[in-house]
Amino acid sequence: MDNINLNVELNGLELQNPIMTASGTFGFGEEYKDYVDLNRLGGVMVKGTTIKPKAGNPTPRIAETPGGVLNAIGLQNPGVDHFINVILPKIRDYNFKTIVNISGNTAEEYKELTTKLNEAEGVAALEVNISCPNVKKGGLAFGTEPKMAASVVEAVKENTDLPIITKLSPNVTDITEIAEAVEEAGTDIISLINTLIGMKIDIETQQPILANTIGGLSGPAIRPVAVRMVYQVAQSVDIPLIGMGGIMNSRDVIEFLLAGASAIAVGTANFINPGVTMEIIDELEEYLVENGYDSVQELVGLGHR
Amino acid sequence: MDNINLNVELNGLELQNPIMTASGTFGFGEEYKDYVDLNRLGGVMVKGTTIKPKAGNPTPRIAETPGGVLNAIGLQNPGVDHFINVILPKIRDYNFKTIVNISGNTAEEYKELTTKLNEAEGVAALEVNISCPNVKKGGLAFGTEPKMAASVVEAVKENTDLPIITKLSPNVTDITEIAEAVEEAGTDIISLINTLIGMKIDIETQQPILANTIGGLSGPAIRPVAVRMVYQVAQSVDIPLIGMGGIMNSRDVIEFLLAGASAIAVGTANFINPGVTMEIIDELEEYLVENGYDSVQELVGLGHR
Amino acid sequence: MPVQMKGKILANKKINATDYKLVLSVPEIVEETNPGQFLHVKCGTGLEPLLRRPLSVHRYNDETGELVILYRVFGKGTEILAKRQSGEEIDVMGPIGNGFDLNNLKEKIMVLGGGIGAAPLMALIDELVGLEKEVTVLIGANQKEELFCQSRLEELPVNLKVATTDGSYGYPGYVTGLLAEELETSDYDQIFACGPTPMLIAMEPIIADKDIEVQLSLEERMGCGTGACLSCVCKVKVENEEGFEYKKVCTDGPVFKADEVILNG
Amino acid sequence: MPVQMKGKILANKKINATDYKLVLSVPEIVEETNPGQFLHVKCGTGLEPLLRRPLSVHRYNDETGELVILYRVFGKGTEILAKRQSGEEIDVMGPIGNGFDLNNLKEKIMVLGGGIGAAPLMALIDELVGLEKEVTVLIGANQKEELFCQSRLEELPVNLKVATTDGSYGYPGYVTGLLAEELETSDYDQIFACGPTPMLIAMEPIIADKDIEVQLSLEERMGCGTGACLSCVCKVKVENEEGFEYKKVCTDGPVFKADEVILNG
Numbered sequence A, B: 001m002d003n004i005n006l007n008v009e010l011n012g013l014e015l016q017n018p019i020m021t022a023s024g025t026f027g028f029g030e031e032y033k034d035y036v037d038l039n040r041l042g043g044v045m046v047k048g049t050t051i052k053p054k055a056g057n058p059t060p061r062i063a064e065t066p067g068g069v070l071n072a073i074g075l076q077n078p079g080v081d082h083f084i085n086v087i088l089p090k091i092r093d094y095n096f097k098t099i100v101n102i103s104g105n106t107a108e109e110y111k112e113l114t115t116k117l118n119e120a121e122g123v124a125a126l127e128v129n130i131s132c133p134n135v136k137k138g139g140l141a142f143g144t145e146p147k148m149a150a151s152v153v154e155a156v157k158e159n160t161d162l163p164i165i166t167k168l169s170p171n172v173t174d175i176t177e178i179a180e181a182v183e184e185a186g187t188d189i190i191s192l193i194n195t196l197i198g199m200k201i202d203i204e205t206q207q208p209i210l211a212n213t214i215g216g217l218s219g220p221a222i223r224p225v226a227v228r229m230v231y232q233v234a235q236s237v238d239i240p241l242i243g244m245g246g247i248m249n250s251r252d253v254i255e256f257l258l259a260g261a262s263a264i265a266v267g268t269a270n271f272i273n274p275g276v277t278m279e280i281i282d283e284l285e286e287y288l289v290e291n292g293y294d295s296v297q298e299l300v301g302l303g304h305r
Numbered sequence C, D: 001m002p003v004q005m006k007g008k009i010l011a012n013k014k015i016n017a018t019d020y021k022l023v024l025s026v027p028e029i030v031e032e033t034n035p036g037q038f039l040h041v042k043c044g045t046g047l048e049p050l051l052r053r054p055l056s057v058h059r060y061n062d063e064t065g066e067l068v069i070l071y072r073v074f075g076k077g078t079e080i081l082a083k084r085q086s087g088e089e090i091d092v093m094g095p096i097g098n099g100f101d102l103n104n105l106k107e108k109i110m111v112l113g114g115g116i117g118a119a120p121l122m123a124l125i126d127e128l129v130g131l132e133k134e135v136t137v138l139i140g141a142n143q144k145e146e147l148f149c150q151s152r153l154e155e156l157p158v159n160l161k162v163a164t165t166d167g168s169y170g171y172p173g174y175v176t177g178l179l180a181e182e183l184e185t186s187d188y189d190q191i192f193a194c195g196p197t198p199m200l201i202a203m204e205p206i207i208a209d210k211d212i213e214v215q216l217s218l219e220e221r222m223g224c225g226t227g228a229c230l231s232c233v234c235k236v237k238v239e240n241e242e243g244f245e246y247k248k249v250c251t252d253g254p255v256f257k258a259d260e261v262i263l264n265g
């Protein structure tokens, strides 16, 4: 098997393999150290980080739906300073690339986060989460409007040489429009998709199950939407994509690669099977060998007819 | 049980009960006559109808996903004249209300469909499907832009006294914006949601499974998105809503009523359990009796805190 | 008229490496069944798989109300079906479709089946034998072990010929090769065929210039099984702009005349 | 350290109208288990339910590697779990969480459990009895039939008191009523409690003015069970703007000191 090349290079971000874990589903990596050989992961996209610590939403924060999970964590996190000073030193020696998912309410906040993380040792890339509500624009998420999305990307780009990944929200009319805007604004990579907005009402209490009323839908239920969006965005931009949304096993990973993703992230599946990333890496390697491929990259985009 | 009132009145459309079948999933009703007592249904929303007969897409037209179904039928239908002359006479004597789902490529086509159906005997309401691509605007669906959506509704409204239901697409950034626009344009009722756009790639052939590449995702997987949209639209308009998207049983029906729908339509579930609508009507009645409600309407919108 | 009902599983047994025999007690369905029809089966009880699976009637018995299905384990649906236990109830719809048209039976009849596609032909053969017709049966399989009902067929007054792709038994090669050979030496008026689409396509040139009425049982992915969803269509020749219209395999078929369908278009 | 493993189901038996006893062979987990910890269990093998279910360790045996879970059939997950057969393998993660803090055991100890929430207390009682502690056990249930391990508890050298809501046995009413009665006549230094959140909330006023160290085992809906997803949080008092911070029930708990958590906020 030593001829197989799982290595991928995404416009400045080099990964030992294309298998990462999605932000918010894998903590800061160490939470999974008993279940996973963290050194084998391509990358860990850490929990969404904000300038100040955030307490998050009241509970219930999670609910199940057919083939899916709704969550409304509310970006609970210890803040960027704690991340840099306390958490980063614990994880930076692992072989995985640490990708910091950042969230702000204003372009200014994104800039501040970028400046702080730019100086920290052990950050491989920034993942700009533009699904957060823009407080200035009345709560409309940055990621739903091309100009707003671009403004955030520019604010980040101007303040770092790290590769920038922009994470797109699927809750938009035309995802290619946003993708093109953030490409133009200088993002190096695009990751997609974040969660679909959903909700569930408990018919016993007659009230929404999540304390926050609405939440983000993830898991296999959303995979067809994610694959479609990766496929569409792959046709409209020239930068590499990181695909995610409902990946449960190596077959799903291959589906995303065929759709045009150069790497992928596993989210909800970590909850269901904590060892899933290790199984995926093994099976992906086997698949490539058995089908005569020399590298993962050969699969990328093959699904486009 | 004779005190229970399953009757609903939706801004001019009266139904003997709030249980309908969703367009495209129940043919013209008679396809299910061996499995369902059609006379007990509140309404049948017939297959999407166009001016001219449409052959539809090549096969495969259907694929399964986790908790969902992707379809790309391509609006195969015999055309509005055949519907009026051949099909309508066969179904108009049933007790269900016949609601004709209409699709056009231009506002003009919607107008023409309306004029023809307005004169036909046995049509209870028109359901305006605005998820179709607008040929004039380069294929962007009418339902994704408030002004375009309103223009279609106006074209229909001006040409009929029948109650108009406008069916919203979920593939938009802000569904309340579209809902408000079509309310303003004069729709009497809103139905939602149509399918989410999705796709699936076969990893054996490395090609999209559907001949049409992309398709519409329906079934329980999309229910959380549908419930959320019904909930949001219920807060933003004053006209009645018909909820649909992943309804599998009477508990799901109650969830939609709590979210703010005054009536519902069952789609994909008909494929899985052709008798599902009968079970739902029976169980809904039981639920109301057991919980001391006098009418279905008492449940509508209770989930709003 | 088809019904939806809970059938009782009387047996669900593995018969070779890939195939199972499912015996159901479904008197209401059997009463209405003709050869070539199928059931639409809810393989499991949960969300996986979500849709039903079409499975042909292999045999049925009017007196006992028993119906037999032969199925190959293929993917999620049939895997779950293979786990169902006798004694359990299973949700089935049927009988669906038109089955074979036996109104104009000819003299020299051939029944041709390939792979698991041969399964529905048994009920037809039983019927033809009952009518004391002279029948030639051509059956193809990948290997000897996958041949169905060979011993049963050998007992019947039919002219049985077998092909195996691996050459382990009978004619070595595809059953369509056997068909070509057979048509060189004998004449037929009527062929009933059932098998994978590539087999049906391979038949076309072989029968093209012959005056034989050929009925084909088609397969297509299905949603409803009631004719409502329009997912299971095939192309049928008509004189319009496109040269075809779509017909539903579930309720217009699954059996079509070979000269009216367009298989590879 | 917790592990993910396939445990073998040695038994899965109904013990009363609503509850089951699941016996697993999971030596790797048992080796590391302490009273009050839980397993995160993949109840079925498919998509339904998607997430694991947290179920406490009822008892475990270091020598045999066996671990017992008592569970109540509640919804989809436990329904599917109840259908699992002995001999099958089941995917479990564990042991998870901190369990009860037994580092500062006091003199007069009470163990209090309500409903199925009493399940995890058995391992604790075994441990305390092993340490030759004087233990009072208060157990509440809806009715006599739902009382767990009564006969086993009666054999142990513990002071057992029982409450049933329907009055069919012992103290008539909630176990918190029994607690109030008990605290009027006896003093305790330490209470270990486990049960539904309303029970834990009802305990608060009863123990408020007493100098008792109370450890509570909490329940919250869970995602990961590893501390990563932050869905299972509870409020813990700290001196900040909000007056609390969220801690994770899965890995910071499930056992917390009663005076540090805010239960109904």
Ligand SMILES: Cc1cc2nc3c(=O)[nH]c(=O)nc-3n(C[C@H](O)[C@H](O)[C@H](O)COP(=O)(O)OP(=O)(O)OC[C@H]3O[C@@H](n4cnc5c(N)ncnc54)[C@H](O)[C@@H]3O)c2cc1C
Residues within 6 Å of the ligand: B063, B064, C038, C049, C051, C052, C053, C054, C055, C056, C057, C069, C070, C071, C072, C073, C074, C075, C076, C077, C078, C079, C116, C119, C120, C218, C219, C220, C221, C222, C254
């Ligand atoms: C009218 C009819 C009669 C049939 N009779 C039999 C029979 O008697 N015995 C038997 O073994 N098989 C029969 N088949 C084929 C059988 O329906 C498929 O093998 C089965 O649906 C595969 O489902 P799966 O979940 O195991 O596979 P999957 O690959 O998981 O199925 C995925 C999807 O593809 C569809 N699909 C896959 N293969 C086929 C196929 N060949 N035809 C139609 N849809 C397909 C499934 O229905 C499902 O929607 C018949 C098909 C049709 C249309």
Ligand SMILES: Cc1cc2nc3c(=O)[nH]c(=O)nc-3n(C[C@H](O)[C@H](O)[C@H](O)COP(=O)(O)OP(=O)(O)OC[C@H]3O[C@@H](n4cnc5c(N)ncnc54)[C@H](O)[C@@H]3O)c2cc1C
Residues within 6 Å of the ligand: A063, A064, D038, D049, D051, D052, D053, D054, D055, D056, D057, D069, D070, D071, D072, D073, D074, D075, D076, D077, D078, D079, D116, D119, D120, D218, D219, D220, D221, D222, D254
């Ligand atoms: C640390 C811990 C230990 C537990 N130990 C036991 C035990 O030993 N025996 C036992 O019978 N039960 C125990 N429970 C409760 C048990 O987890 C739930 O009854 C079970 O998850 C219900 O799942 P379901 O699919 O049957 O019900 P559903 O109603 O279908 O569950 C729906 C959702 O609600 C969650 N949920 C429902 N009830 C609870 C609850 N009480 N606590 C947390 N989540 C809940 C489920 O996990 C799921 O996400 C424990 C809970 C926790 C948190």
Ligand SMILES: Cc1cc2nc3c(=O)[nH]c(=O)nc-3n(C[C@H](O)[C@H](O)[C@H](O)COP(=O)(O)O)c2cc1C
Residues within 6 Å of the ligand: A022, A023, A024, A025, A047, A048, A049, A069, A071, A073, A075, A101, A129, A167, A193, A194, A195, A216, A217, A218, A219, A220, A222, A244, A245, A246, A247, A265, A266, A267, A268, A269, D223, D229
């Ligand atoms: C519990 C939970 C928390 C999440 N938190 C974040 C977050 O902080 N930042 C972010 O960009 N995405 C977050 N996500 C979204 C995931 O990173 C991912 O985009 C999404 O879940 C789709 O992938 P999946 O279906 O594999 O889970 C979260 C998802 C879940 C389930």
Ligand SMILES: Cc1cc2nc3c(=O)[nH]c(=O)nc-3n(C[C@H](O)[C@H](O)[C@H](O)COP(=O)(O)O)c2cc1C
Residues within 6 Å of the ligand: B022, B023, B024, B025, B047, B048, B049, B069, B071, B073, B075, B101, B129, B167, B193, B194, B195, B216, B217, B218, B219, B220, B222, B244, B245, B246, B247, B265, B266, B267, B268, B269, C223, C229
């Ligand atoms: C096979 C199929 C065909 C459909 N055809 C139409 C159509 O012609 N017009 C329309 O407005 N919606 C159509 N729909 C959408 C449904 O009416 C419904 O909005 C959607 O499927 C969500 O409901 P469900 O999850 O209960 O199926 C179709 C759906 C399916 C599955």
Ligand code: FES
Residues within 6 Å of the ligand: C221, C222, C223, C224, C225, C226, C227, C228, C229, C230, C231, C232, C233, C248, C249, C250, C251
């Ligand atoms: S399967 Fe729906 S029309 Fe044939």
Ligand code: FES
Residues within 6 Å of the ligand: D221, D222, D223, D224, D225, D226, D227, D228, D229, D230, D231, D232, D233, D248, D249, D250, D251
């Ligand atoms: S369940 Fe995920 S943090 Fe506790």
